[in-house]
Structure formats: C-alpha cells, structure tokens
Amino acid sequence: MSIHNPAYVRREMTSARPAPQKTRGLSHWLRANLLATPKDVVLTLLAIAALAYILPQLVQWLFIDAVWVGTDRAACSTIAQGGVLPDGQSGACWAFIGAKFQQFIFGRYPEPERWRVLLVMAMFAVLLVPMLMPKAPFKGWNALALFIALPLVSFFLLTGGFGLPHVETQLWGGLMVTLILSYFGIVVSLPVGIILAMGRRSNMPVIKILCVTFIEVIRGVPLITVLFMASVMLPLFLPDGWTFDKLLRALIGVSIFASAYMAEVIRAGLQAIPKGQFEGADSLGLSYWHKMRLIILPQAIKLVIPGIVNTFIGLFKDTSLVSIIGMFDLLGIANLNQADPAWATPTTPVTGYIFTGVIFWVFCFGMSRYSQFMERHLDTGHKH
Template sequence: MTRSTNAFVTRTIITPSPPPAGERGLGAWLRRNLFATPKDIVLTILALALLGYIVPHLLNWLFLQAVWDGTDRTFCATKVQGGTQPDGWNGACWAFVKAKYDQMLFGRYPITERWRPTLVAILFVLTLVPLLIPKVPFKGLNAALLLLVLPFISFWLLYGGFGLQIVETPLWGGLMVTLILSFVGIAASLPLGILLALGRRSDLPAIRLICVTFIEIVRGIPLITVLFMASVMLPLFLPTGWTIDKFLRALVGVSIFTSAYMAEVIRGGLQAIPKGQFEGADALGLSYWQKTRLIILPQAIKLVVPSIVNTFIGTFKDTSLVSIIGMYDLLGIVQFNFTDATWATAVTPMTGLVFAGFVFWLFCFGMSRYSSFMERHLDTGHKR
C-alpha cells in the first residue's frame, strides 16, 4: 500500500467556527421567532399595536393615576361623587386594599390573636419548602412532619384550647381559609384518588363497582352542589342535637370532589404503563402492593405530573365557591367589603377583584412553574 500524499487532506483537528453573524444576537432571534414568514410579520405587528394600545391605559389605571393612601371613600371618588378626585379621573383605589389588607388575610379572626395563623403559615413554609427541594435529605421525616404533625399543631393554634383562646371557625376567613381548604383538599385528594384508581382497576367486582359508582356520581355533579349538600342537607341526616362544623363539612366536600377527578388522572397514568412492567414485577415474585408501590405507581405518577398539578390548580381556584355557603375566603372577604359604605366608590370593586385575581394567579403560577421543574427533574428516560 502506498501512503497518500494529497495536500488537501488535513492531519489536525480544526476548531469549530462561530456561527455567522447574521444567525446570532437579538436580530436573529426576532427574525426567527417574530418575522420568519409574512403571516408572522402581520401577526407580530397586530400584537404590538394591541399591546401599544392596552399597556399604557393599564399602567395608567394600575399605577400612575392610582390612589395609594387614604382613610375613606373620598380619596377614591370624584368631586361629582363627593370625593376629592377631579371629574373624569379613572384609577385604582389601592387605599381600599391597604385598609382592608389584614381582613383579606385573616377574615374576622381576633386582631390580638392573629399571631397564631401567622405562626401556622411560617411552620407550613418551613416544612413544605424542604420537601419541594429534591436535594434536601430526610424526605420521609419531612413528609411526616408536614402531613401528620403539622395538621394537629395547626388546628390547636387556629382553633385554640389548652391555654389558647378558642376562635370559632365562622370567624376564620380571607386568604387563610383559601389556603387551608386548598391544602387539605390537595393533600387528601391525592391518596384518595390513588386508592380509587386502583379500586377501579381491581379484579374484585364489588370493589370495582363501588369505586366506579363513587367516581362517576361525584364527577357528574358540580362542586357547588357538593358544598350545598354538605352544608344544608347533611345536618338533616344526623341525630337530633348532633352537628358538624361547617368549615369541616367544606373540607370534606372539597376533598371528596377533588379525589374523584384525581382518580381519573391516576388511572390514565396506570393505563399508560406497558404490560411488561406488570409481568416483570410478577416474575420477581413481588406481591400486589409491593409491585404497585415500588414499580407501577412511581412510573404512573411521573407520567401524569402535569395533569395532577392542573387538578391542584383547579382545586385552589374552586375554593372560592365556599362563599356561596356563607364562608368568607379571600374572594368572599373582598366581595363582602364592597358593601362597606366607608369605601363605596365606582373603582373599589374593580380594585378589590384585581387584587384577589393577582393573589390567585400568583399561587397558581407558582404551582405551574414548580410542575415544570419537576417534569425536567424526573425526565430521566429521554436525556440525550
């Protein structure tokens, strides 16, 4: 064999060349994402025109012409309405939110005792955040503190007794009620939903029939009907003199309603597991519960994380329906304060609703972002 002497054959590795200047930077990004085709150009121009029209008015109403301080309605009313603002003024009344802020957080909870829900919130954050961070150790202990210990401590602190002043649940309200209802509903619906999903796929006809009947009945009626039945009809079936706290009835109603939807979400994940996973677990000699706990459920839950979080977000927003049965959550407190003559102005309702909507969005957006993080963290099967 003869050795090639072609001069055009290189014997060294050439370093990668940088991309062309036209394919880098802001201009290239705009061209690829906003001006790639004539259709994209038209839609981009229309979107920019719409934003150019809406954003200035929105900023003007929210911030520039908004009233930030005041003690009564005169600060947020025009002169025609008996206030101090010029005629034609149009801005948010954040002074109303500032004046009612504590009530929006705690409802009618006694002012001198509001350190108790504040302490519960701090304990909740201290136990929840480490559980959400994958690298933090002792997850089992952390989960036990959050799901088993904290509920009893929280009930004692919020309700009272054993040295603390008793605060009846009708005095609870605001964001505190929203968070309690949503957290209990979320924490209770996931294990109940898993059991219902497993029961619906059971080989035992009686268990399967019970689970299917429960799921289909609960999913077939709206949440407001469940809440009305728990609040109005349930006492009719109790013995004379017996009663169940209305707040507890709402907790049970929200948990049962959410668990039916969660069961279908989990069932979708179970059906997506290949049959070979079940056969492989059986070949290893694992029992039904070992197979389910160690092999099937982890894979099924991983597949349906977006749907689970979507159900959680829906539960968080649906808690506002408890105002129909006379419980004042965040939205209920905001609406209740619209009747306060001290702050009765044309812009007060819109300002309160914008504030409540922003709070709901903040929590829902946080759950959505954490869901995306968990999807990336658990996506181990498709890494390049």
C-alpha cells in the same frame, strides 16, 4: 450495479456552508417564536400594536392615577361623587386595599390573636420549601411533619387550646381559609384518588363498582352541589345532637370533589404503563401492593404530573365557591368589604377583584412553574 461506478464518486469538495446561527439567547428566541414565518411576523406586529394601545391606559389607571392613601371613599371619588379627585380623573383605589388588607388575609379573625395565623403560615413555609427541593435530606421526616404534625398543631393553634382563647371558624376568612381548604384538599385528594384509581381497575367486581359509582356520581355534579350537600344534607344523616363545623363540611366537600377528578388523572397514568412492566413485576414475585408502590405508581405519577397539577390549580381556584355555604374565602372577603358604605366608589370593586385575581394568579403560576421543573427533573427516559 457496482459500487465502484465513477458516477457515484464525488471528485471535488463541496462548497463551505455558513456557520450555524446561534441556538441560544434572545435573538434565537425571537427568530424561533416570533419571526419564524411571515405569518408570525404579522401576528407579532399586531400583538405589539395591541399592547401599545392597551398598556399605557392600563398603567395610567393602575398606577399613575391610582389613589394609594386614604381613610374612606372620599379619597377615591371625584368631586361630582362627593370626593376630592378632579372630575374625569379616577384610577385604582389601592387605599381601599390598604385599609382592608388584614381582612383580605385573616378575615374576621380576632386581631390580638392573628399571630397564631402568622405562626402557622411560617411553619407551613418552613416545611414546604425543603419538601419541594428534590435533593433536600430527610424527606421522610419532612413529609411526616408537613402532612401529619402540621395539621394537628395548626388545629390547636387556630381554634384554640392549651390555654389559647377559642376562635370560632365562622370568624375565619380571607387568604387564610383559601390556603386551608386548598392544602387539605390537595393532601387528601392525591392518596384517595390513587386508591380510587386502583379500585376502578380492580378485578374484584364489588370494589370496582363502588369506585366507578363514586367517581362518576361526583364528577357528574358541580362543586356547588357537593358543597351544598356537605353543608345541608350531611347533618341530616347524623344522630340527634351531632353536628359538623361549617369549615369541616367545606373541607369534606372539596376533598371528595377533588378526589374523583384525581382518580381519573391517576387512572390515565396507570393505563399508559406498558403491560411488560406489570409482567416484569409479577415475574419478580412481588405482591400487588409492592408492585404498585415500587414499580407501577412511580412511573404512572411521573407521566401525569401535568394533570395532577392542573387538578390542584383547579381546586385552589374552586375554593372561592365555598361562599355558597357562608364561608368567606379570599374572594368572599373581597365581596364582603365592597359592600362597606365607607368605601362605596365606582373603582372599589374593580380594584378588589384585580387584587384577588393577582393573588390567585401568583399561587397558580407558582404551581405551574414547579410542575414544569419537576417534569424536567424526572424526565430521565432519554438521558444517557
């Protein structure tokens, strides 16, 4: 059919269309996420009704009726319970958190020596912040200081040496132990996981079998079992007179467990790389290690950033399981202090768990938001 057929030629202008709605701002977000369809409107109204019912009572218990100052359980107990509060009025016992706050942070670390812990935390923050900034200079030196120098300096600061009094690791606890375990586990699990993932994809049968066996065995048992074996079974294989510090056993167990899961995350990224990338690297004459370091691994790790951060978040929360071997992390210290008869009230345990839960949430939410930032920063596949 001829393209000059008049039936295919418009003879009049189309009517003007309304201006497009705003695609930014609060109103657009509400329309797109909460009010897009009638079902969304109904669910939004139900959620608002549930929040209107729950939030006032929660705010009342957490803040309005809460006890902020006190020296013992009497401040958070009703008259019927032997305290000073009117019967029927009981809120969160934040006085308990205030009285035990330093133990939540330092555990039973000697009070005159706690400046050493604060110094280590300050050095960690100073080195971590520029490491997280993509455009910060001297990344190599920063990484060397954060992952090599800081652990060595922290070891002598926290345990003692060079004139500092010795502090046994049995006295360590609280947020301090949680951060140490998670930091060590993260630093070790990523490189070990990468090596295991490459070993699992290796063409050498012995290397592949060893890596597959390690990964499947560790992933097939719970972390509690790994910690128990690291704490109880590991010393049985050492020569007579040799022993491992309890904290070191926990570090080994947590790192081994996280490395097995990290290996599978990295392997997923390696399998997602197109075969042409491997062939292109081979055509350039690159060796295996240059190919992996310069071309394959950067792309693979970028693809699995959500999985890596998810493993880190799980590791951070799983540190609470070290209580099975007698280590008192943040949650363990909360449980330990709730048994104090001086603060035995019905609201003390709930308040302690809420406090520890908020701390865990802050750290995990921070890692999650940073991973989303890095995903956006590294998402260059569709940029012009």
